[in-house]
Amino acid sequence: MELLEEIITVLPKPTKNGAGNNRGQKVLILFGTRPEVIKLSPVIHQLKKRKFEIVIVSSSQHKDLLDPFLDLLKIKTDYDLEIMTDNQTPNEICARVMLSLDKVLHIEKPNLILVQGDTTTALAGALAGFNRKIQVGHVEAGLRSGNLHSPFPEEFNRRLISQMATYHFAATERNRHSLLAEGVSMQNIHVTGNTVVDALNYILKNFSPSDEIENLIAKTSRLKRILLTTHRRESFGAKIRNNLKVLAEFVEKHQDVCLIFPVHLNPNVRRATRDILANRQRVFLLDPLNYIDFVSLMKESWLIVSDSGGVQEEAPSLGKPLLILRENTERPEAVRAMVAKLVGGNPEILRRMLEENYSLPTWIKSVKQVENPFGDGKAAKRIVRILEKEFPAKIVKKVVSSKLEI
Ligand code: UD1
Ligand code: UDP
Numbered sequence: 001m002e003l004l005e006e007i008i009t010v011l012p013k014p015t016k017n018g019a020g021n022n023r024g025q026k027v028l029i030l031f032g033t034r035p036e037v038i039k040l041s042p043v044i045h046q047l048k049k050r051k052f053e054i055v056i057v058s059s060s061q062h063k064d065l066l067d068p069f070l071d072l073l074k075i076k077t078d079y080d081l082e083i084m085t086d087n088q089t090p091n092e093i094c095a096r097v098m099l100s101l102d103k104v105l106h107i108e109k110p111n112l113i114l115v116q117g118d119t120t121t122a123l124a125g126a127l128a129g130f131n132r133k134i135q136v137g138h139v140e141a142g143l144r145s146g147n148l149h150s151p152f153p154e155e156f157n158r159r160l161i162s163q164m165a166t167y168h169f170a171a172t173e174r175n176r177h178s179l180l181a182e183g184v185s186m187q188n189i190h191v192t193g194n195t196v197v198d199a200l201n202y203i204l205k206n207f208s209p210s211d212e213i214e215n216l217i218a219k220t221s222r223l224k225r226i227l228l229t230t231h232r233r234e235s236f237g238a239k240i241r242n243n244l245k246v247l248a249e250f251v252e253k254h255q256d257v258c259l260i261f262p263v264h265l266n267p268n269v270r271r272a273t274r275d276i277l278a279n280r281q282r283v284f285l286l287d288p289l290n291y292i293d294f295v296s297l298m299k300e301s302w303l304i305v306s307d308s309g310g311v312q313e314e315a316p317s318l319g320k321p322l323l324i325l326r327e328n329t330e331r332p333e334a335v336r337a338m339v340a341k342l343v344g345g346n347p348e349i350l351r352r353m354l355e356e357n358y359s360l361p362t363w364i365k366s367v368k369q370v371e372n373p374f375g376d377g378k379a380a381k382r383i384v385r386i387l388e389k390e391f392p393a394k395i396v397k398k399v400v401s402s403k404l405e406i
Contacts, residue, residue, distance in 0.1 A: 025391040026053045027137075028110035030101065032061030032083075032093075032121030034069055035196075035310045038291060040116050041073040042198035042380035043139060050384050055108050059097045059121040060084050064265055068290045072207070073199075079104050087267050090120045090153050097124035105132050111391065112137055115161065116195075117309075118154035123161055130164040139383065140194060141168035142175030143330040150327055151309070152234040158330075167390065169383050171313075171374050172333055192382040193375025196313045200295065201377045209296035216260070216284065217300050223258040223282065224302035226251070230325055231264035232307045240269065242347035243325060244276040247305065250354045251282050257358070258282040260297060262289045303357065303364060305350075315339050319369030323353055333373035338366070
């Protein structure tokens, strides 16, 4: 009871997003981490354009990582659940999001909750909605690695959300088939493309990198840049440490190579990084970057090494070779497009792949910008068009009835 009271007082007043429309159907959009806000921002802008009544909720599963993205992507939240704590566990996140969000659902009574991807925020949002008999729309539905423990806990989160959602917005045909194989009804699956391509196109068109990143690019202009990101929970401990060691040794050995690593704020990542990569020549450890700075570095890299999901979807648009630092991927489309290669779980394979591609860079040189297998940049428009069909607006009814009166 005490906890609930605390949560109620924490909730700020709703702001502006719902104002000035009469569509009559309320869509609540929930996000909590960097990839969710990147991928939901094009949907939010389309919903606004089509005059949906929307309520934007941030769980703040991430705080520091999220805020610069809200500014950049011009998103104002109506509610901030402020749940982030240091070194949090998925159980803590899930419980705290569900408790706080339930209060918002009680106040706002949305007709639909939109969640994105596979985070604990997305899972908690879908479950909170389901328990209140509110329909759930899942953006980026149907990704499957086939291994419940990798990515962990994301693979299970996705599967659970698919059980609860009414609208499944799948990025690719492969994702559609995965959902069909699990018994999701065909009419509820819509292949729209991944909204990350919409977001990437928008960023590339409208922004330029900061002076700091332009300086770093200038400073490393004679070097082969490896851009690294790593943060997956299943790699914490020996795996992440061994990968970092291999990368450190590779850079040390090759004078014409540098490593640029925007380090995730997860303390497990930061500890391993500090122990292994601090104070090394040609190793640049940065704080997490805003979207345009990160994309600019991707464009300027010789090779990307990453366990990120989003980066796998962005690499084809940018035509950049990517070594996927994971044992499996739920996004094999990038591998099929010959843009990415899966390293697997063994650091010795990473070492071998780095050395082979350094001495014989045929693959690296062959990677070109390709038609992005994850989307064409119009996914958000498609999603909102589908929602318009599913939620016939009051305004449409009014127009029809006034015509009848005439
Ligand atoms: C989560 C998602 C993962 C996604 C990643 C994006 C789940 C299960 N995992 O990862 O799918 O790829 O976010 O980055 O939801 N921290 C800060 N400030 C921040 C963010 C994090 O200090 O802005 C630190 C905190 O100590 C926090 C920790 O990082 O407790 C881990 O955050 P968490 O939300 O658990 O992230 P991940 O599970 O690593
Ligand atoms: N990204 C960013 N700055 C960084 C690292 C990543 O803007 O310093 C972007 C990246 O381009 C991609 C997204 O963040 O769009 C991926 O986030 P993350 O790897 O944290 O999550 P995942 O996609 O693995 O769930």
